[in-house]
Amino acid sequence: MTVAARRPPVLSPLVPRSVACRCGRPVFFRNSECLACHTPLGFDPERARLLPLVPSGKEGVWVPAIGRRRSPRLRRCPNLTTGAGCNWLLAESEGPEALCRCCRLTRTVPDQSIAENRLWWCRVSAAQRRLFSLVIALRLPALPGEDPKLGLAFDLLRQLPGEPPVVTGHADGVITIDVTEADDSEREQRRNALHEPYRTLLGHLRHEIGHYYWQRLVDGTDWQERCREVFGDERADYPEALQNHYSNGPPADWEENFVTAYASSHPWEDWAETWAHYMHLRDTLDTARGFGLDGERVELHYERWSVDDLNAGEPADRQSFIDVVHGWMELTGVLNELSRSMGLADFYPFVVSRPALRKLHFVHRIVQAQQSAPKPAT
Numbered sequence: 001m002t003v004a005a006r007r008p009p010v011l012s013p014l015v016p017r018s019v020a021c022r023c024g025r026p027v028f029f030r031n032s033e034c035l036a037c038h039t040p041l042g043f044d045p046e047r048a049r050l051l052p053l054v055p056s057g058k059e060g061v062w063v064p065a066i067g068r069r070r071s072p073r074l075r076r077c078p079n080l081t082t083g084a085g086c087n088w089l090l091a092e093s094e095g096p097e098a099l100c101r102c103c104r105l106t107r108t109v110p111d112q113s114i115a116e117n118r119l120w121w122c123r124v125s126a127a128q129r130r131l132f133s134l135v136i137a138l139r140l141p142a143l144p145g146e147d148p149k150l151g152l153a154f155d156l157l158r159q160l161p162g163e164p165p166v167v168t169g170h171a172d173g174v175i176t177i178d179v180t181e182a183d184d185s186e187r188e189q190r191r192n193a194l195h196e197p198y199r200t201l202l203g204h205l206r207h208e209i210g211h212y213y214w215q216r217l218v219d220g221t222d223w224q225e226r227c228r229e230v231f232g233d234e235r236a237d238y239p240e241a242l243q244n245h246y247s248n249g250p251p252a253d254w255e256e257n258f259v260t261a262y263a264s265s266h267p268w269e270d271w272a273e274t275w276a277h278y279m280h281l282r283d284t285l286d287t288a289r290g291f292g293l294d295g296e297r298v299e300l301h302y303e304r305w306s307v308d309d310l311n312a313g314e315p316a317d318r319q320s321f322i323d324v325v326h327g328w329m330e331l332t333g334v335l336n337e338l339s340r341s342m343g344l345a346d347f348y349p350f351v352v353s354r355p356a357l358r359k360l361h362f363v364h365r366i367v368q369a370q371q372s373a374p375k376p377a378t
Contacts, residue, residue, distance in 0.1 A: 120183065157179065257356065306322065
């Protein structure tokens with residue numbers, strides 16, 4: 001007799017990526033206007049929802065088109081009319097010059113008198129908004145500023161003639177992004193040269209913010225020793241480890257222990273790659289759920305993990321994490337086949353091993369711990 005697989009309850013999405021405009025047509029997370037009725041739209045990060053807007057009667061102030069009597073009064077981000085094309089909202093009380101929660105984290109942009117720089121800023125900014133919509137929904141801290149333990153800032157840079165190349169990376173809360181990564185042909189060349197099948201703007205942002213969250217949530221905390229047990233000792237010589245990786249490549253058996261080849265280079269990179277994959281997993285499943293899809297209800301059955309595959313002695317919420325991973329495996333299995341039907345590369349070209357599963361669970365535990373932490377200031 002076949003025993004039916006456990007079906008977890010269907011959950012509402014953390015960040016709905018599509019809602020109905022007041023005209024009834026579907027509108028999407030990135031939209032700033034309904035293409036059918038031309039109603040202005042804005043994403044409210046406090047409520048994690050895209051809202052149709054109508055004027056409040058006061059210049060520059062808007063209210064949601066639905067449920068106006070109890071609705072907040074909102075402003076549109078000033079970067080709506082810049083190269084960023086930001087569609088986020090903020091409270092009226094923050095004033096007409098204030099930027100939204102996402103844009104205020106960017107302190108440097110490339111010269112906007114150059115047309116391609118405007119295009120690249122637009123693409124990076126769209127990826128940032130996608131990233132931070134989930135960061136905020138997960139209640140992860142992201143404070144503007146340069147304090148090495150608290151602040152987060154983005155420098156979006158382009159190499160100038162005669163200057164050294166811009167290196168994408170993180171240092172003490174400052175994330176530097178080479179904006180030429182927003183050029184599809186340039187990024188494809190680097191993807192092939194570095195053998196990185198998932199080199200995307202959003203992937204870069206999720207990886208680099210993983211370094212920030214190691215410093216913010218792990219370094220010097222009660223998690224640090226446990227993190228070393230799972231990922232290895234980050235005190236190993238970092239420049240030497242990267243030089244060895246680029247000179248000799250990853251170990252032949254890297255897939256047995258890491259989510260990517262690059263993760264094998266050093267414990268810090270293992271953490272950041274695992275963090276990025278966890279964010280890929282959470283956002284993709286959340287988006288699918290918002291459109292009525294659910295990996296646990298896909299008619300595709302892999303060999304399933306159990307709580308025994310996680311580290312012994314972990315908290316009792318292990319089954320909920322296993323349910324998430326099962327949904328991810330089954331959903332990405334279908335999405336890979338859909339990609340192949342279009343002649344494209346696999347949607348998710350990775351296989352999660354048991355050690356990688358345990359690392360993902362460790363990241364999950366740290367993220368979940370933020371749910372009971374005091375709400376971060378904005």
